[in-house]
Amino acid sequence: MTAGQELAAVQPPAGPAAGLADAPRPAGRALLGAFAENRVAVAGLVLLVALVLFCFIGPHLYSTDQVHANLATANLAPGSPGHPLGTDNLGFDELGRLMAGGQASLEVGIAAALFATIFGALWGAVAAVAGGVVDALMMRIVDALSSIPSLFFLIFLAHVLSFSVPMLIIVIGYVAWLGPARLVRGEALTTISRDFVQAVKMMGGRTPRMVIRHVIPNAIGTMAVNATFQVADAILVVAALGYLGIGVPPPAADWGTMLSSGISFAEAGYWWMIFCPGLAIVLTVVAFNFIGDGLRDAFSVRARTR
Amino acid sequence: MQRYILHRLLQAVVVLFLVSLVVFVMLHVLPGGAGRAILGKSATPLQVAQFDHRMGYDRPIPVQYWTWLTQVLRGDLGFSYKLNQPVSAVLGQALPKTALLTAISIAVALLIAIPLGLLQAVRRNKPADHIGTGVAFVLYATPTFFLALALVLIFGVDLRLLPAEAPQTNSIPAILGSFQGMILPVASLALGMVALFSRYLRSSILDNLAEDWVRTARAKGLPPRRILVRHVLRNSLTSMVTLLGLSVPWVLAGSVIVEQVFNYPGMGLLFWNEAQVNDFPVELAVVLVVGVATVAGNLLADIGYALLDPRVRYGRS
Numbered sequence: 253m254t255a256g257q258e259l260a261a262v263q264p265p266a267g268p269a270a271g272l273a274d275a276p277r278p279a280g281r282a283l284l285g286a287f288a289e290n291r292v293a294v295a296g297l298v299l300l301v302a303l304v305l306f307c308f309i310g311p312h313l314y315s316t317d318q319v320h321a322n323l324a325t326a327n328l329a330p331g332s333p334g335h336p337l338g339t340d341n342l343g344f345d346e347l348g349r350l351m352a353g354g355q356a357s358l359e360v361g362i363a364a365a366l367f368a369t370i371f372g373a374l375w376g377a378v379a380a381v382a383g384g385v386v387d388a389l390m391m392r393i394v395d396a397l398s399s400i401p402s403l404f405f406l407i408f409l410a411h412v413l414s415f416s417v418p419m420l421i422i423v424i425g426y427v428a429w430l431g432p433a434r435l436v437r438g439e440a441l442t443t444i445s446r447d448f449v450q451a452v453k454m455m456g457g458r459t460p461r462m463v464i465r466h467v468i469p470n471a472i473g474t475m476a477v478n479a480t481f482q483v484a485d486a487i488l489v490v491a492a493l494g495y496l497g498i499g500v501p502p503p504a505a506d507w508g509t510m511l512s513s514g515i516s517f518a519e520a521g522y523w524w525m526i527f528c529p530g531l532a533i534v535l536t537v538v539a540f541n542f543i544g545d546g547l548r549d550a551f552s553v554r555a556r557t558r
Numbered sequence: 559m560q561r562y563i564l565h566r567l568l569q570a571v572v573v574l575f576l577v578s579l580v581v582f583v584m585l586h587v588l589p590g591g592a593g594r595a596i597l598g599k600s601a602t603p604l605q606v607a608q609f610d611h612r613m614g615y616d617r618p619i620p621v622q623y624w625t626w627l628t629q630v631l632r633g634d635l636g637f638s639y640k641l642n643q644p645v646s647a648v649l650g651q652a653l654p655k656t657a658l659l660t661a662i663s664i665a666v667a668l669l670i671a672i673p674l675g676l677l678q679a680v681r682r683n684k685p686a687d688h689i690g691t692g693v694a695f696v697l698y699a700t701p702t703f704f705l706a707l708a709l710v711l712i713f714g715v716d717l718r719l720l721p722a723e724a725p726q727t728n729s730i731p732a733i734l735g736s737f738q739g740m741i742l743p744v745a746s747l748a749l750g751m752v753a754l755f756s757r758y759l760r761s762s763i764l765d766n767l768a769e770d771w772v773r774t775a776r777a778k779g780l781p782p783r784r785i786l787v788r789h790v791l792r793n794s795l796t797s798m799v800t801l802l803g804l805s806v807p808w809v810l811a812g813s814v815i816v817e818q819v820f821n822y823p824g825m826g827l828l829f830w831n832e833a834q835v836n837d838f839p840v841e842l843a844v845v846l847v848v849g850v851a852t853v854a855g856n857l858l859a860d861i862g863y864a865l866l867d868p869r870v871r872y873g874r875s
Binding site (some may be wrong): 263393395398399400403404408411495523527533534536538542 | 569707711830
C-alpha cells in the first residue's frame with residue numbers, strides 16, 4: 253500500500269452526506285448527490301477539469317514551438333514579451349511546455365493507474381477465490397514485491413532499459429498493482445462469504461463466472477476510489493522518474509523532466525523553471541486526492557442506503 | 559499470542575526468501591548477463607566468458623542461487639569492482655548515516671504530527687482543522703524532490719540562512735556537531751511524514767472519541783483533558799506503531815531523494831551514485847538491505863501492536 257492510499261484510508265467519512273440515508277434513491281443518483289454535496293470533492297473536480305483544459309485545449313489557443321530549441325531566447329524571465337512565464341534553458345516557452353508536459357504526465361499517470369487497478373484487481377480476486385496454498389503464495393509474492401520500494405526498483409531498471417512512453421506505463425503500472433491486489437482480495441473474501449455467492453456455488457456456477465459476475469462488480473466501488481488515488485500516485489512517480497532523468501523521452505517533456513532541467517539553474521535564481529512545473533504537479537495530485545476522497549464518501553453512502 | 563507471533567515470523571521468512579529471489583532474478587535479467595553488465599561494453603567476449611567462469615556465473619541458475627544465498631547469509635554481500643571494496647564495508651559506512659537521518663526525521667515528524675493531529679481532532683470542522691487538512695493534502699501532494707529543492711531555493715539560495723548541503727563528513731559525531739546542515743534534509747524528509755501521521759492520528763482520535771468507553775469515562779465525571787490524553791491519545795498512539803512500521807519503505811525511498819539533493823553520504827546516495835556507473839553488486843545489496851528492513855518493519859509493527867493492544871492478542875490467539 254502506498255503512502256497515498258494510506259493517507260486516504262485513514263480519513264473518516266465526511267458528515268454532509270449522512271442526511272441522504274433516509275430518502276431511498278436510485279444508486280447512481282445517490283452517488284452523484286453525495287459527491288456533489290462534498291465541497292472538497294467538487295473543488296477537486298473543478299481543478300482537474302481546469303488542468304485538463306489547460307493541457308489539452310490550451311495548446312490550440314496558445315501555440316508554441318515545443319520541438320525546436322532556440323538558444324537565442326533561452327532563460328528569459330517571466331513577463332518577457334511573448335513569454336508570460338519565461339523560457340527554459342533551451343528556449344522553450346515555459347507556459348507552452350507546461351501544457352505539453354502536462355499532457356504526458358496526465359496520460360502516463362492515468363494509463364498506468366488503470367493498468368495497475370485492472371491487473372491488481374484480477375490478481376486479488378483470483379487469489380481470494382482460489383484460497384488455500386495458492387492464495388497464500390500469491391499474497392506472499394505481493395508482500396515480497398512491496399518490500400522493495402518502487403523507487404529503488406525504478407532507478408535500477410532505468411539503467412538497464414531505455415524508457416519509452418508505453419514502457420513507462422507498464423513499469424509504473426507494474427510497481428503500482430500491489431495495493432489494488434490486496435484491497436480487492438479483502439473485498440472478494442467478504443463477497444465470497446455472502447449467501448448469494450455461496451448459492452451460486454451450490455448451483456454449480458463456475459469460478460470464472462463467479463469472479464466476473466459477482467466478485468469484481470462488488471469491488472467496483474473500492475476499485476474506483478483506489479484508482480483515483482492510484483492516478484495521483486502515478487503522477488508523482490512520473491514526476492520522480494522525470495526528475496531522475498528517466499521520464500518521457502525528448503523532444504517530448506513531462507513536468508518532472510522540466511523541473512529536473514531547471515535544477516542546474518537553481519543557483520542562478522531561475523526559480524520559474526522549478527516552481528512552475530512543481531506547482532503543476534502539486535495541483536494535479538491534490539485534485540485527484542480530493543476527488544478520490546469524495547468518491548469514497550459517496551460510495552460509503554451508497555453502501556449505507558442499500 | 560505465541561502462535562500468532564510464530565505465524566507472523568514464518569510468513570516473514572517466506573517473504574524474505576521471495577525478496578532474495580527477486581533480487582537474484584534482477585541480477586540475472588541484466589542484458590547480456592551479469593558479467594557483461596559488470597565489466598562494461600568494452601570488455602571482449604573472451605574476457606566476459608572468463609569472468610563469468612571465475613565468478614561461477616556460467617553454472618546452472620539454482621546452483622548459483624544457493625551459492626549466493628549462503629554467501630549472503632554469512633554476511634558476504636559480494637565485491638564492488640567500481641569502488642574496489644567489499645560491499646559490506648561500503649554499506650557499513652553508509653547505513654548508519656541513513657539510519658541517523660531517518661531516525662531524526664521520524665522523531666521530528668512525530669513531535670509535530672502528534673500535537674497537530676490532536677488539535678485537529680479536538681477542533682474538528684473548525685478553521686484550525688481545515689487549515690491542518692489543507693496543509694496535509696498539499697504536503698502529501700508535493701514530491702520530496704520538489705519540496706527539498708524549494709527549501710534549498712528559499713533558505714539556501716535566497717535568504718542564505720541555512721547551508722544548501724548536508725554535512726560532508728564521515729563521522730556521526732561530526733554530523734551532529736554541524737546540525738545546521740541537517741535542518742533542510744530533515745525538514746524535507748519529515749514534512750511529508752507530518753502529513754501522513756497527523757491525518758492518521760486525527761481520524762484515529764475521532765474514531766476513539768466515538769467509542770463507548772469514552773462515554774463511560776465521561777459519565778464517570780473524568781475531566782475531558784484527562785480522557786483525551788490518558789485514554790484516547792494513548793489508544794491512538796498504539797495504532798501509530800503499525801503506521802510507523804509500514805512507512806519504512808516510504809521513508810527509505812524518500813531518503814534516496816533527500817540524500818541525493820543534499821549530497822548526504824548515506825545509503826540512498828550510495829545507491830544513486832552506484833546506479834549511475836552500473837555497480838550492480840552494491841545496487842543489489844542496497845535493495846536487499848531495504849527489503850529486509852521493510853519486512854522487519856512490517857513484522858515489528860504487527861508484533862508490537864499485538865503486544866500493546868490486548869484486543870489483538872486475545873482475538874487471534
